[in-house]
Amino acid sequence: MQTIQVYYISLSGNTTSFLKNLDRYFQQEYQKKLKYVNVKNLVKDGKSLAFDIKKHYFAFLPSYLEGGNGIDTGDTEILTTPLRQLIAYSKNREYCLGIVGSGNRNFNKQFCLTAHQYAREFGFSVLDEFELKGTETDIKRIAEKMDRQLTEIPV
Numbered sequence: 001m002q003t004i005q006v007y008y009i010s011l012s013g014n015t016t017s018f019l020k021n022l023d024r025y026f027q028q029e030y031q032k033k034l035k036y037v038n039v040k041n042l043v044k045d046g047k048s049l050a051f052d053i054k055k056h057y058f059a060f061l062p063s064y065l066e067g068g069n070g071i072d073t074g075d076t077e078i079l080t081t082p083l084r085q086l087i088a089y090s091k092n093r094e095y096c097l098g099i100v101g102s103g104n105r106n107f108n109k110q111f112c113l114t115a116h117q118y119a120r121e122f123g124f125s126v127l128d129e130f131e132l133k134g135t136e137t138d139i140k141r142i143a144e145k146m147d148r149q150l151t152e153i154p155v
Contacts, residue, residue: 001027004146006036007053007087008060009080015060015102018134025139030147036060039082048082050089056097056153058127058146059083063103063114080114087122097149098127100142102134 004026010016016038023034042049061083087093101115112129119126127145130138 002032003035004032004150005053005055005057006034006060007039007057007083008036009040009062009083010038011040011062014133015062018102018130018139019060021134021136022139022143025143030143032147039086042086043082048085050086050092052090053086053092053095056095056150058097058149059087059099059118061099061101061115061118063101063112084118087118093122093124096122096124097146097153098125100127101129102131103129104132 006019008015008019010019016036019034019036023036026032026034039048061080063080087096099115099118101112103112103114112126115126115129118124127149128138128142130142134142
């Protein structure tokens with residue numbers, strides 16, 4: 001069974017919950033499984049334990065911002081920097097097939113803003129977005145997009 005690598009951040013558990021359901025769906029529908037690593041667990045003594053990534057992966061990122069409205073203020077990332085540090089390390093950005101953002105639509109312009117900031121900074125696409133723990137429709141749509149990205153990898 002093919003394994004799909006995912007690096008992500010989950011603080012409240014919503015993104016982890018989404019990935020568990022996405023993994024289940026991938027196994028049932030695509031005969032592929034996710035290997036997902038919460039990079040908040042790769043922090044020791046306040047420092048990210050970055051390493052070289054040698055295979056393609058996807059990133060999943062909730063938005064945690066410092067308040068404001070996401071336009072004039074409130075566009076500064078907080079709590080998710082270990083993922084930024086991992087992607088920025090060495091040539092890791094080159095292996096990212098895209099990022100999926102999550103958040104709460106109640107935050108209007110800040111919804112998934114961090115994922116869009118990463119995409120601009122690192123030069124990969126935002127594959128999709130979902131709210132909170134996501135829905136079954138989100139899982140199916142995102143799985144399809146991820147699978148499509150995997151089939152487009154040059155050999």
